[in-house]
Amino acid sequence: MLKQLESQYEKILSDYMSDQTEKNLYIAQNFTRQLIQKNISPEDVVNIHKNAVGKIFPDRMVEDQPAYDFLIEVMVHYGMAHREHQSLLQIQAEYEMEMKIATNIQKTLLKTVVPQLSSIDIGMISIPIRKMNGDYVHFLYNREDYLSVAVTDVVGKGVPAALCMSMVKYGLETLEYAYKDPSYVLEVINRVIEKGVDDSMFVSMFYGCLDIQNSIFSYASAGHEPALHYSAKHGEFFSLEAKGLLLGVLSDSKYSYNEILLEDNDIVVMMTDGVTEFRARDDLNSREVITSLIVENKHVSAQHLCNLLYKQIEKIQDFKLSDDFTVVILKK
């Protein structure tokens, strides 16, 4: 193969030496691509050149030979760097492959199924900023009696965040009948996470539970963005503030229990900080943007409202969101 390349190169070089045109230079460029494709090292290229010069100008070689040999020696190190680069590219391709598998596993493992209930309209949107989503939503419900929802945001992104999130999910799934008490839920999940992760890792969670028959929405928060409650009767929003430390910081954190009465046409909006944080637009009050959009569109379905919020906020931020974006909306 090298012999064939050498004779090709000799022809190209000799053409160029006799006629220095753009066209001949272009042919050389195409040849370079072929060299790269065939993984010819830089020192081999110099060697090909040396042999070609030797054939085209035999009388020059006597003088130039040592200089070429010298250059070949110098280029050997470039060749090593080149091969190292090649092997890094291969490793990177392997990583990307694994990352793809991990993303798929996450998608299956942490897939949220939005319940379809006749008594309450539920909408959700969760868009990751990178491949792996650092936000997670978990619904638990018992027929048309209780519906609980956990909206979580894990600090950090990518693989570590996804691993931590699986812990949260299985923690929530083992709750069984205890899922109706938000502050108890947060205390349990906090202990699970505190034991399992390092110091700089933690999770924020808003946990709400709707007693559908009695229309009571109880909630607790672990360092999470407050949810919003739109009261149709008053025609205004109330922030569902609840004190509580992030999950995973202290082992014995306590979380306050709060409840509100949910009346007809009321809306509850739960979200992660990817929704409220406008990094590039700190002149805007994000909560005002959200509330006015909801008021203007309060008659559309919960899912439609979630989609509208996403579209609007994405536009405001010039289509450059800087965090995972998750909204859950309940409409009575």
Added chain:
Amino acid sequence: MDMTIHFKELDNKLYGFVEGEIDTFTASSLREELEAVKITEGLEIELNLSKVNYMDSTGLGIFVAFYKRASRENGKVKLVGLSSRLQRLFEITGLSDLMDIETDKKVELRK
């Protein structure tokens, strides 16, 4: 987007001045700088964040980790000069009840 931290030791107290934006990209250098701080028994560390114009939850995680290590090693960490935006972040996350935090205003009043 850049982040820098300078330390100054004065009367057995360590002062750190953080400047810039703390996000996913700059966080690792801040973590390294803080991990390199040697905490001795009773050491008081004051981190001034008045020149921090943005911080995301990754940044928060680094301060929590530093706070936890300092508490374990019997040091004291205090964050001062927080902008209202940063203060809100610490309040929502419940960290303002746990950590020693002073806002911009209080620092000004003290002067």
